[in-house]
Amino acid sequence: MVQDTTNITTTLPEVKELVNNLLILLSPKEKHIIENRYSLNGRPHATLEKIGQEFGVTRERIRQIEKNALRKLSRNVVNTKLHTFNQYANTIIQKYAGVVAEDKLVSELMSMVNNKEGIDAAAIKLSVELDANIEKVPNTINYVPYFKLKTIERNEIMDLCEKTLKLLSGYTEVMPIDELIENLETKDHKKRDKQFVQSCLELDRRIKVTKKGVGLASWRHINPRTLRDKILYILNDVKKPLHYVEIANRISNAHFDNKVINVQAVHNELIRDEGFVLIGRGIYALREWGYEDGTVADVIANILQEKGPLERDQIIAEVLKKRQVKRITILLNLKNKPIFERVGRNAYDLAKS
Numbered sequence: 001m002v003q004d005t006t007n008i009t010t011t012l013p014e015v016k017e018l019v020n021n022l023l024i025l026l027s028p029k030e031k032h033i034i035e036n037r038y039s040l041n042g043r044p045h046a047t048l049e050k051i052g053q054e055f056g057v058t059r060e061r062i063r064q065i066e067k068n069a070l071r072k073l074s075r076n077v078v079n080t081k082l083h084t085f086n087q088y089a090n091t092i093i094q095k096y097a098g099v100v101a102e103d104k105l106v107s108e109l110m111s112m113v114n115n116k117e118g119i120d121a122a123a124i125k126l127s128v129e130l131d132a133n134i135e136k137v138p139n140t141i142n143y144v145p146y147f148k149l150k151t152i153e154r155n156e157i158m159d160l161c162e163k164t165l166k167l168l169s170g171y172t173e174v175m176p177i178d179e180l181i182e183n184l185e186t187k188d189h190k191k192r193d194k195q196f197v198q199s200c201l202e203l204d205r206r207i208k209v210t211k212k213g214v215g216l217a218s219w220r221h222i223n224p225r226t227l228r229d230k231i232l233y234i235l236n237d238v239k240k241p242l243h244y245v246e247i248a249n250r251i252s253n254a255h256f257d258n259k260v261i262n263v264q265a266v267h268n269e270l271i272r273d274e275g276f277v278l279i280g281r282g283i284y285a286l287r288e289w290g291y292e293d294g295t296v297a298d299v300i301a302n303i304l305q306e307k308g309p310l311e312r313d314q315i316i317a318e319v320l321k322k323r324q325v326k327r328i329t330i331l332l333n334l335k336n337k338p339i340f341e342r343v344g345r346n347a348y349d350l351a352k353s
Helices: 002-023 028-037 048-055 059-077 082-095 102-110 121-129 154-168 177-188 194-201 227-238 244-254 263-272 296-307 312-322 327-336
Strands: 099-101 134-137 146-149 207-210 213-216 276-278 283-286 340-342 347-350
Touching: 002 028, 002 059, 002 082, 002 102, 002 121, 028 048, 028 059, 048 059, 059 082, 082 099, 082 102, 082 121, 082 134, 082 146, 099 102, 099 194, 102 121, 102 146, 121 134, 154 177, 154 194, 154 207, 154 213, 177 194, 177 213, 194 207, 227 244, 227 263, 227 283, 244 263, 244 283, 263 276, 296 312, 296 327, 296 340, 296 347, 312 327, 312 347
Parallel strands: none
Antiparallel strands: 099 146, 134 146, 207 213, 276 283, 340 347
16 A cells, blocks of 8 residues: 555646546547536636537537546546556545545545645546546535445435434534434434445535534534634634634634634624623633623622622632633732722721722
8 A cells, every 4th residue: 555655646746647648539629628627727617508609509418528528538547547546546435435525535635745736636536537436426505526436326325414404403512423323223224334424414515514523504603604603613612711813823724614814803803792701911711601801800899799708819719710810910909909908817808988
């Protein structure tokens, strides 16, 4: 396998050239259609209808020409270095139990080389599609484009996703994937491979697979859309206060979408929304965790008003539950603020007016 991997890393930069060499087998019209349909050589993706208008024929005629051209390429790909490349793609698809999203497969293949310059993702996708054991399933409203082994029925994937959607519709929190499989098995008495289930569910746009389990994409707490949603997601995930710069960095690293995250925009949202509390220098927490805003003196006053006189160390402990400040800051507030008075050797209360 080490040798195979070495072969793949040397072949990856050549895939574009190898595909172009394969296209020589096609007629000029067939080549034009394949290049435009698969965005090869920098061409934008074109619909069947648009290409049909170019040639003055129906979209169905273009579909037929495309199908025949792909068949011709598929017959000949086994005689090129792309065959070995496609065999390795097969092993990756098998690792995911025979089903994998198109972008995920391409990303995993491209991750094998450090220098990605000159590597053409569009050429990689076409090469894999030409393999006799693999079927490419196109992009639809509910499913991302994906590759599957031809031994797996498309209906099997869709049936699993539909049953999962029906099951999750009665929940509001993610379900661990093992629990999901058990629930499905209870209903239809079918044994399912865990990796196969996860791979299938990752294809459905209506379903969100997270490290904690499976939920619906419509649930904002697992599939955040707005900036506020994303901040909530990060804080709930780490379960501790964070500096606004770290929150912004974690949002960027989470890759929720293609939006660029601006640190100042994150800070502004934290300031604006009352659900977030500034508890230290640039450090924010969720108000629902019990943290309070206001000055340290305000926090101490609220504690003493609620609990009555307390020992100094008790006050410090209570303040630290609500704010991230230094111990000395709390002590200075107790000693220097006239709203507090000492009522014992080390005890304090609100000053009597």
